[in-house]
Amino acid sequence: MDFQEFIEQGEKLFLPNLSVDMVIIGFHEGELKCLLLKIGDKWLLPGGYVFRTESVENATVRILRERTGLKDPHFKFLSVFGGEDRKFTEEWKQFFVENNLPFKENTWLNDRFVTLAHYSLVDFEKTKPVIGNFDEAFAWFNLDELPKMWMDHKEIVLTAKNRLKEDIQHEQLTYNLLPKEFTMPQLHGLHQTILGEKLDRSRFQKKMIASGAFERLPKLQKDSPGRKPFQYRVKKA
Structure with missing residues (x-):
């Protein structure tokens, strides 16, 4: 038009x-x-x-x-x-x-x-x-x-x-901002950016895993230095 x-x-x-x-x-x-x-x-x-x-x-x-x-x-x-x-x-x-x-x-x-x-x-x-x-x-x-x-x-x-x-305080939706497969450090950094505050990394990861929304993948990320964090994806409904 x-x-x-x-x-x-x-x-x-x-x-x-x-x-x-x-x-x-x-x-x-x-x-x-x-x-x-x-x-x-x-x-x-x-x-x-x-x-x-x-x-x-x-x-x-x-x-x-x-x-x-x-x-x-x-x-x-x-x-x-x-x-x-x-x-x-x-x-x-x-x-x-x-x-x-x-x-x-x-x-x-x-x-x-x-x-x-x-x-x-x-x-x-x-x-x-x-x-x-x-x-x-x-x-x-x-x-x-x-x-x-x-x-x-x-x-x-x-x-x-x-x-x-x-x-994001009561709903899992931030994964839409990330690639299909992501790490907990990536999700943690994203939440800190949105909230504008520091979040305890260990406590955050435990909370995310306990939510049951994410599935840990068997393969490890290859391109990060040091420890290789596991990758996750959203569980299929």
Whole structure:
């Protein structure tokens, strides 16, 4: 769909006043990173709209697959962002002017929008980001060093960052950020990064193994110096 069709036909194709935004998080070189897209001089979250012919869940899966190239991406509902004044007239006006397009106050994009925000944990190395018809570039940013962002998207990212800290206290999901096979030291380092605090290594490993979520593999890791830690993977359901 080209931009002109998107502007002219969008309100007929998509559910009105509703969008989906994705906080896509990866783990690379010891840092939590968020995938962002560039439009103009600012960055924004990958997202999209819900076709009138699809469910919200199917729209979320579609948007994630389109943006990451992953066949079965992890995602989790984050929150609804729908303040009474959540419309972005100045941002859209700037975008239209910079692209030599006529801006109309009554365009459907200039209406108030409620967004259903989700966060997704992905394997950084397997994720193949793709820009859309309207994006200029993509990049991964450290969650603690976010660039200038459009609209309220920085608030959404920070909400996801805090939610992830809460969720890992009672749910096993961080393995989505690691390769299919990983070591306990890798999992331990990841949790320390997410929580921003030191964790007793021995106690952490005992807790993870006691959870019953992981299966120890018979082969040992070959490329690490010193002791060769066992590799693990998530147990199949």
